Amino acid sequence: MAYANWRLEGEWIKNCTCAYGCPCDFNARPTAGNCQGLAGMRITKGHFNSTSLDGLSFFVVVSFPGALHEGNGQLQPIIDERASAAQREALFNILSGENSAEGTLFNIFSLIVTKMHDPIFAPVTFQFDQAARTAHLTIPGVLETEVEPIKNPVTGAAHRIQVVMPAGFEHRMGEVASSNIQSTGAIKFEMRGGHSTLAHVVQTPQGVEA
Numbered sequence: 702m703a704y705a706n707w708r709l710e711g712e713w714i715k716n717c718t719c720a721y722g723c724p725c726d727f728n729a730r731p732t733a734g735n736c737q738g739l740a741g742m743r744i745t746k747g748h749f750n751s752t753s754l755d756g757l758s759f760f761v762v763v764s765f766p767g768a769l770h771e772g773n774g775q776l777q778p779i780i781d782e783r784a785s786a787a788q789r790e791a792l793f794n795i796l797s798g799e800n801s802a803e804g805t806l807f808n809i810f811s812l813i814v815t816k817m818h819d820p821i822f823a824p825v826t827f828q829f830d831q832a833a834r835t836a837h838l839t840i841p842g843v844l845e846t847e848v849e850p851i852k853n854p855v856t857g858a859a860h861r862i863q864v865v866m867p868a869g870f871e872h873r874m875g876e877v878a879s880s881n882i883q884s885t886g887a888i889k890f891e892m893r894g895g896h897s898t899l900a901h902v903v904q905t906p907q908g909v910e911a
Contacts, residue, residue: 704906705800707791709747709754712829713872713902714836715740716846716880718892723877725769726864726898736765737890739838739846739882740871741779742902743827749791749800757781758825759792761810762844762888769813776810777818777887779840781825789822805908806870818887831899834861834878843886848878848897864898870908872900 717723717738719731741760748754758781765774778796780789794800798811826839836848850859862877880897884890903910 704802705750705794707747707749707795707800707906709742709744709795709902709904711742711744711747711902712827712831713740713742713875713898713900714760714829714838714846714848715871715875715896715898716848716882717896718882718890719896721851721862721877721879721896722864723896723898726866726869730768731765735767736763736769737882737884737888737892738763738895739844739884743825743829749794752787752791754788754791757784757788757792758827759796760825760838760840760844761796762884762886763814764888764890765813772813772815774814775816775818775888776814778820779825779843779886780820780822782822783824784822793820801906802908804870805906806904809870821886829899831876831901834859834876834897834899836878836897836899844882844884846880846882848880848899851877851879872898872902873909873911875900 798807801808828837834850875898878897882892
């Protein structure tokens, strides 16, 4: 099947309510039996056909009643308000999964989400430092999340751990950290000390580039 020509390269964040390590990465069930979280990226370089997406950000807030592969999820997309009408359409074409091969990130989301909330177009402030395991995302009135290194419970020293997934559909290598989340859009939840993954990724219709 022929897909549209698109590519997204940028800074990827995934924060959720599970314990450090994200059980999904290990095909395990969510820590508390269900999962709420967010994922998205700042596009350093990207396009959809001839439409440039450089410098834009997009995120999704999600909620699943059980393990992700069991489906019945809810999702609310959040798009950088600076995106033009053409850029918004381009991002929705990517997020829909219709321009991605089977088993890739956006294709999987299209299969496990059954309720799509209205999108939000809002200003985005995003600070990201993968090596330092720090990030701060603010979308006024919708979402705020911060990331810091996991701390050693005895000494308080910063702890570092990476997850490497040679065949990962989300990323190939991510820094694991701790997150606080306050989501106040259509999917409301709050979490302190949950999981975070920070990664540099390249997504294409065929999946993550090595």
